[in-house]
Each structure stands twice: as C-alpha cells, then as structure tokens.
Amino acid sequence: MKLRILALLALSSSATALWPFPSKRFKSNGLISAGELGLQGVQGRVVAFGDLNGDQFLDLLVLSEDQRKVDAWIWDHNAFSYIRSTTVASFIAGHIVNVVPADLNYDGRLDVLLMAIGKEGKQLDLSLHLGEGDNTNYSSPRTLPPSGLAQPIILDSDGNMKLNMLGLDPDGAMKLWRNNDDTSGTFTLTPSPLSSRACKLADPHSSAVVDFNGDCLADLFLSCEDQRFQIWTRSPGSQGGYVLAREGKLPKGAGAVSFADMDRDGTLDMIFPVCKSFSSKTGVGLDCSIHIVYNKQIPLCPSAGGISSGGGKSKCRSPGNLCVADDAFGFDFGENAGDAYSIIPLSSILPNHDSLLLTDTSHNPPLPVPLRIGDANLDGYPDVLAVVVGEASVDRVPVLLFSVPGKEGPSMSAANVLDVKPHVQQRFGITGNMTTAATSGTHHRRFFKSAKHGAEALAQITDARGVAFVDLDEDGTLDILVQRNGAQTGSRIAFIQNNFFQDAFFLKAIVLNGACPSGICEKSSGKYKPFGATNPGASFKYTVLDTRGERSAAFGTQLPQTGYQALHTPYAFLGLGRTNNYIETLTAGSTSPQSATTLEGVIPNSKLVLNPNTDGTDWRRELFLRPGEWMWWVLFTLVGATIILFVVVLVLHINEKREDERERKKALHHINFDAL
Template sequence: MQFQLVWTLAQLLVLCSGARPDNNFDITDLVFGGKLADTIPAAYGDFNSDELFDVFVLRDNFKTVQILFGSDDKPLLQEGPKCEYKKFHITGVVPGDFDGDAYMDVMFTVRREGEKDEQGVYINWGGSEYMNCTKEDEEPLIVMRGQPLALDYDKDFIIDLFGMDAHGERRFWIFKKPQDGHRKPPDAIGMKKAKGGELRVPHSHAIIDLNKDFTADLVLATMGGFEIWHGTEDEEAFVYSHEIPLIVGNYDAHIGQAIFLDVELDGSLLMVVPLCFDAKCRNSTIFVHHGNHFHDLHIDFKDDHNEVWGFVTPEHDNWANQVISLRGGDFNLDGYPDLLATLSKTPGQTQTFLLENVPCEKLACSHMKRTFAIRWKALAPFANGTLMGSFYDFYNDGVLDVILVEKTANGTRPVAFRNSLDYDANFVKVIVLTGLSNRTGPKKRTPLGRKKRTYGTNLPGPRIEYNTTTQDGDPQHGASAQLPQSAYFALHLPYTTFGLGRTPNFVDSLTVGLSNHSRTWTQLIPNSQMIVVPRPIDQTDKWKAQLFVTPSKLILMSVVALGGICLVILLLILILYAKEKREDRIQRSLEAHRFHFDAM
C-alpha cells in the first residue's frame, strides 16, 4: 500500500511536468489565443534567437507581414512586430540574414499591379527584437518573374537569391555586408543557359545535395523537366550536369511542386512530384524519381466511403491552390518521412490529409520499396474546409504537430493540431546555423540553458545524415536537407527532425556537410537537440556543436518532478519513522507495565 501511494504520486508529478496537454487534438486556443483570425503561415525561423522557432505570417488580406514569436507559455505563438501596407499585395516571405549582421531580416515579394507573374522584392531589415518596415513608395530591390530561391551563392553565410529577371534571364543576386554602414543593392550575376529552356512559373527550384559530396546542387524546374546543376568550389559555383525530363504521356496534366525526401530511408534524397493526369485532377498520383526513372506510386485516393479524391486543381490567382504542393516531415517518428497534402472530391470542397510512408506491397510499385497511404482520419477533428497544412513543433520536443489554414465565412483562420503519438519514439533534432555573430546585441538565456548573443540565422543547403542500429540489430541510415526550398509557401522548417522509432540505442554517427566540407559526431544520445555552427567553413575541426537532451523546458520540469518525488519519499519516510517511534514507545510502556505487575 505504501509503495502504491509513492508510485501514484510519482506518476502524477511526472504527468504534471510534461509540456504537452491531455488528449485534446485541437489546441488552436492554446496556440493562437483566439486572437489571430485571417492569419496565413508563410515561413518559419528563429527571429529573436531564443531557440524557439517563430512563424512569419501574412494577414489583412495579404497586406501585413507579422512575426509570431514561439513561446513556452500560453499562447504558444505570441504577436510580435509587424509591417502594414495599404497598396502591397504580399505573395511570399523568406526569412534570412541578407546583410551579414547576424540578425534575421524578412524578405518579401509583392505582386506588381497589372502583371501576371512579375514580383517586386523588398526587405524589412531586422534587429534583435524588431524589424524596420520598408516604405511603400520605395523602389523594389529586385524585379523578377516568379518568386526567388534563397541560397548562399558565395559561401559567406549571407543569403543570396536566384530567379528570373523581368526579361526572363536567369540571375543570381548576391548580397554583401554593408560598407561604411550603407547597404547597397545586390550584385546581379548571369547564368549560362542549358538545353532545358524556360524556367517554370510557379516553380519548385531547390538547393540540395543530390550526389552526396556535401556541396549543395541546384535543381531548376523548367517547362520541359528538371535541370540538375552540380555545386562546385569554382568561381562559377554551379556546373550543368543533366536534365530529368517530365513524365511522358498524352494527357492534359498538372505538375505540382517537387520536394526532396529520403523516401526509403537509405540516405538518398529522391524527387517526389504530385501530378494530375487530367485537367480537373480527378485522376491524381505521386511520382518518385529513382534510378534514372520516374515511378508511379499508385496512391489509393478512395476514402472509406469509396469516394475518389484528388489534388486540388491549380488556380493562378488563388494563393492556396496556385500550385499542387506536398509538405514533408516524420509525423510518427518511425524514420520514414510522411506527407501533408490538400485534396478535393468536389469543386470547392477541400481537406488536408496526412499521407503516411508505408511499405509498398503492390507489384505496381516497380522498384520502389515504399509508398504513401492516406490516413483519412489522422487529423480529426479538422475536416472539410482546410486549405493548407504544414508541420510545426509547438512544444519543441521533437514531435511534429500541424498548423492548418481553415476556410471560414469571413475568410480564413489558422488552427492547430496536436500530434499525440500512441507509442514511445525517439528522435534527433539538428539545426545548422550560419555562425555569424553580433557582439553588440544583448545577451540572452535561451530555453535550452545557453547564455549567448545572437549567433546565426536560417541557412539553406546543408546536408545532414546519420547512422544508427535498430532494435533488431539492422543498420539504419537517413539523410535530409535543410531549407532546400523557399518559394510559393514551401514552409520548410529551419531544422531537421530524424525519427528513430523505438530504437533506444545511441546514434552511431551524425554528419553535417556543406560547401564540400563535412564533420561527423559520434555516439549521440537519442531525444536530443543538436545545434551546429559550421564556422570557419573550411576548418571543420573548429565547427561548434552543442547537444541538449530533451529540448525546451523539459529538463527543468524533469528536475522538478524528480525533486518532488524525492520530497514525497522523504516525507513518507519521516511519517513511517515517527509512527515506528510511537509504536516503540507504546510497546516499551506496556513492557514496563507488565514488569511492574509481575513484581507485585
């Protein structure tokens, strides 16, 4: 009985110390506080360098860009600085350091009036806790067709851009650190044309290491397919390698945005492309490029009521349906990346679903070992009317939750879904920063216990891979790219979460590489967060890495829980000790009385 009491109290303390609430999957009020209607997530990043990731959102019918700061307290996303405009129609946001001061800036694109694809590029320059709003009457830094891809062209940790200029020519725009305190417009560098022809708009360009040499390659979406440009250390930066032609067929197809995932958990980042075979998207599928060929995964789009769904037909002027999009993340932490996709079964009726990465048991899968299965009820209670979904870790504990945008009578509103895993799973979370520092900024104590100044921001392009051993003794090898895409609501997280499943073993090795340099760390503890600062870029022995077990305030809460358990045990020991002393005193009194009686 005494042991049961101790155990019950211990369990209560542990449960109270957890960061996640009970089995309520709808945590919209907990996250947004009920105040953030008409809010659309556009990008993610740690703007104020507190190691809690923030959400960059568009509001007021795309006329306001605002930062929602990640927080340990309710609401989990709190309103931060914003820039409001009257004439601008904002189409996209890219957070990053564009002037080398180690503070995150907010680049945004504006659709130019009367132009179909022409965009103006502006930057709200950031500080430690604020951003300076660009004035509407200022000329754009760049005028381009389509939205830009963020990358680090010249390896200086300052973010650059790639895209088409107003004349349709390919350009890199290179940003530099200001001289004498004055910012200059970016330098425009031309790019050799390859046989692929005109770039696609909307596009799915990517900066990602495909040939495993730890140098990011450039993938360009063209009207005829995808051009692969291998990254080099030469002055030219990228050299044309080959073209991947589009899937051939006699159909009126809609080809969506390509994303890149380690679909089969073998360390190879494969191109995943959603596609409609017909104009109304009644016949949809997903292709994966593997072994020099595209393979149809033959996704089953029939729901439990035998009704057929498909991707939402693209509409050029509709932000949510401008292009067919998939978003990847390991939802169940089994090591295999899953997908979020928005589907439709009748015009105007849309819903976002989870597509789980599962073994492929169909002969039609050809050479692929994995496919995706739609989990029709995985995101319940959210049903019809969700326009878009993306992964986000609300509790900073390695488990990916979901932010959804829901259609309402007055427009849209954001909603939040809490991912409640029904089994214990392990993970490793990795963040690669730029490493630029700013000594003038205030020191901060972060939730992970570090006391530091601003130290780096979002960095696109690094390759991260790991090796471990499963419970069955089999080797497991996974890979990912950090921030490979930035345009058209790509919504990539600025970190990588590797699910390890039920494997409690140490991670044998974890390798981070960029710009043809890499470094490996060994014997990492599961359920930990690793922050890597690859600076100087050519001296890997000086790269810094910090490992934090169980991220966020779980460390403190665990200590509190353990201390509480110890206090309860100590209290019980004192009570039992006092009870024992009392019983001893009574027994001695009885024995003394018995001795007295016998003497008489």
C-alpha cells in the same frame, strides 16, 4: 471534524504543489485539435516560419487577407500560444506574394525579404527589412533590384555563407542578386553563375537547393517551363561553381515537387502529385496519383568497412565516409525503372477520394499546394500531408498518410504518364515497348496508409486550403498547421496537436550561417544568440542501428525551398525509429569553406546546433537535450533504488556487527583447560 477536513485539504494541496509531474495539456492518444493558439480573428495566412527572437521556439509571419501587411507572431512557451509582436511591413501599392525570413546582411539576426507584384503586374518588387535590436524590430524597407514574376531562389552561390538570390530579371534573363556584404543589406545584379544552358524558370516553380550526388554539398534543382527540370551539381570550395549534371521532364499534370529520403537509404528522392485533369478555377486536380522517383546512388555498406572493386572504385559508402560524391547518380522515369519509380494512385490509399488540391485559388496569384513531407510517427520514413477534395469539389479535407513498408499494389505504368516521343525516351533512358499503357501490379518500396483511428480532428475540417508540419512548443513531435478559407466556421487557422504515443526517437539539427562563430553575437545594440540565422540547403546524413542491430543510413535537408510560401521549418527534423543506441555517425554539410563535419555518438531526442566558421576551422557544436516526461520517474527510481540498497547494506552491516559482538562475548567466557 472540520479541522480534520481542512488539514487533509491543506495536505493535498501541498502535495499537489510539490508533485513534480506537470499535468498533461493533451491526454488522448491521437491527433487533437489545439484551436487557433492565439490567432483568433486573424483573417490572413501563415506564410513563413522562423526563430524571429532567437529563443529556439518557432515563430510565425502572417500575411493579411488583402496581402498588403505582414505581422510577426512570437511563441509564448508559458502561455502555449502565439502573441502578436509587431508589423513587419505594410504595403500601400501592390500585393505581397512571398515572405522569406533569412539573415541577408550577415549579422546573426533574421531579416525579412518581401516579394510583391510590381510594375503593371510584370515584375516582382523586392524589399528587405533588416532585423534590429534584440527583439522583433525591423528597419524601414530597403529596395532591391526587381525580378521577373518567377520568384528568386535564396542560396549561397559563392561558398562564403552569405546569401545571394538567383532568378530572372524583368526582361527574362537569368541573373544573380549578389550580396554586397556591407551589413546594410544591399545587392548588385550580376550575371548568373550558371552557363548559357540554364533553362527559364517556370512560374510557379519548385526550384530547390538540395544535395543530389551525396557529397553533402547543396546542389541546385531548377524547375523550368514546359514541365522540364535541370539539376546543377555544386563543386566544393568557394570557387567551385555549378555544372549541369542532369535534365529531364516531369510527367504531364505534375504538381509541385518536394524532396525527402523516402526509402531511408541516405539519398534524396523526388515526390510529387500528378493528376490527369486540373481546374484552374477551383485549383483541384482529378484522378490523381503520388509519384516517387528514387535517387539511384552508391548504397551504404552493411559493415563498417567499404567494399571496393578491382579498379578501386567504391561499391558502397562506409558509415565513416558518408559524404562521397556519386557522379553516376540519377532518376529513372522509364517504364523499366522497376521499383525506382513508384506511381501510387490516390484511390488505392483513400478509396473514396482521387482528387487533390493542387493550387490555392484564394491567393492572388494562385498558390501551389505541394505534398508536405515530414516524419509524423518518428519511424525514420517520411510521411505525407495533403488536402484531398470530396465530390463536387466542395469538401477539402486535410489527410495524413503514414509511410508503410512496400507491397504489391496498383501502379500506372510510366508510359501512361510520360510523353513517350523518341527524344524523351533518349533523355530518360527509356527502353522497351512504350505503346502499351495499362494499370498493372507493381512492387512499391514504400506505400501509404491514411491515419484513421485518432485522426478525427483532421477529418472534421472541410475547408482546408493548405497544410504544413510544425513542432508546437518544440516538444519533439511534428504537429500540423491547417490553413482554412473560413467557409466552415469562419476560422482561417487551425493547429492539430500530434499526441500519438511514439516509442521511437527524433533529432533536430540546424546549421547556422557562421555570422557569430563563438555562438554569441556582440553588436552595438547588445548581445544575442544567432539561433534564427540558418543556412538554406544544409544537409544531414547519419547512420543508426535499430533494435535488431541492422545499420541504416538516412538523409535530411534544411530549408530546401523558400519560394511560393514553402513553409519549411528552419531546421531538419529527423525521425530515428526505434533504437537502443546513440546515433552512430552524423555528417552535416554546408556551403562553408569546411563543407562538412562529422560527429559520433549523438544523443537522440535532442537538438543539435552547428555553427561553421568562415575561416575553415572547426565548427562550434551545441547539443540541447529535451527533458522527457519520464525524467522525474527515472530520478525517483534511482533515488528509491539507492535508498533500498542503503537499507539492505545497513541491515546486513548491523547484523554482522551483532554477530561479531556475540562471538567476542563467547570468547571471553571460554575456559582454557590447557592452562589449568
């Protein structure tokens, strides 16, 4: 009997070892607490994401609580955890306010740019730590010319894929930190590429490098003092330069601005919180609403052919020619904007909450807390991650708001949130009676609903000070990073695994900076792949057919912002929704001499790596497929079906041979009577 039991146990263990399906780490359908994932005891905060060692997994840069030390943490796929790698920098004087991972000396490795409060608290000292070797090793700091307190913007202003910085010098003048392109990471302070009409950057600001006019070339959004903004469009080519295209003013009480294609029409929209009152002591805004200002551009043609007016001007974009500039683009903040300007009171989404955390006062100086945008359910419409505040400004709870189809709902009129002086009316094109300001019913293109069922892991956190989307283990779902102040459990960092069942697809897309056109960098220190060297401001515009055969266009952007610990992933994460087909067309844009490339038939649930050439030749393309959990089931089904068909054919073949043999024997015994 014992021998039988031992034999059964041995057989069971052998079957388990041979079973190809790994056991699921997270089994519940919903948001699941994943803990600190190796960051136990860390008292600082995550300040940046990046692929520090080029293994295509997302690593972390963590700033200590006293803001004087930055550590690199590497993702270990096998351990499903972060492991501390090295200390990037340790400051003796001053405190670090921002960390930017970027390839600034154009060698295909991620470097680390540090911004720290400098001389008498009136300037930012900039230091650059160059990536060395084939791992996360960094050089001693290289000192760059200091800037004003408004953090500089990382961008490629010359169209050569080499990164410069745009910002204010300590005297308040707009300057360009031009990359000397000498592999040593040195910069020279030069005049700004913008005209004298450029505004003075606010501190803090939401400036971004994104495409506004639809040509897939990154333009420039400047967030200015007094809630004003400017949009400078970029002309193609290395000598293109910037032209002031739009300027305006945000509503009073507006928070940090984020950018995403909120209505899935292939254009980039603005989204930001607005609160009627704000406490600089707590960082909490009261009576808040979510504002979405939709970009007005030429729409996508419903069929493959474009429609033209009598003058030959296209009224719509054909799927094969998505990156055509529309110089008439615009954002309408006026009262008569209709559904092009949605103002959604937070209380209409969360009846028990109307307050948002707008700044994190535990950071020195206070850090903006923007609405985080990402497609958590892969339906093609970006969702919102925010921190809501309970009564008495005590509980600070992260919430996930899913984007849902628009509906009739409460909305504050534009007159109620804008300064409607005559010059403002003229600036925004506002017309009509601006004297009344009342809450009215308005149709919203998109609305939001809070994730309730399955979101208990988020709701249990009451000490959040910041949130961000992150794809843990690169499994194709947007998970959540919650930064905490430690008041609840002492923990400062928490990860929430997004384990909702999704019947939709995704695409990750990344444009590299072309430092190694062949896809492999060969340096004196050895060979390595430049997967971490991304191009800020790269754009992706694609068309896809849904299950009903309807075509839609969508837009995604890569690293639009790098200031004030923006916490963007180095790639664009695109939800595709439900589809039975490949991605019809995908156009990627960058600042390289060949500013865009178009692909057809891209496979969903994959990662697309594009590497431009600085000489203007064709881009290098790599597609990495993510093995799905269903892969083995498909293989087994295919093998099983093949075996069944083989057995059926074999049986039929044997039966036919037997029948032929019987007929042959009958013929042998047949008597030919005619012959007799």
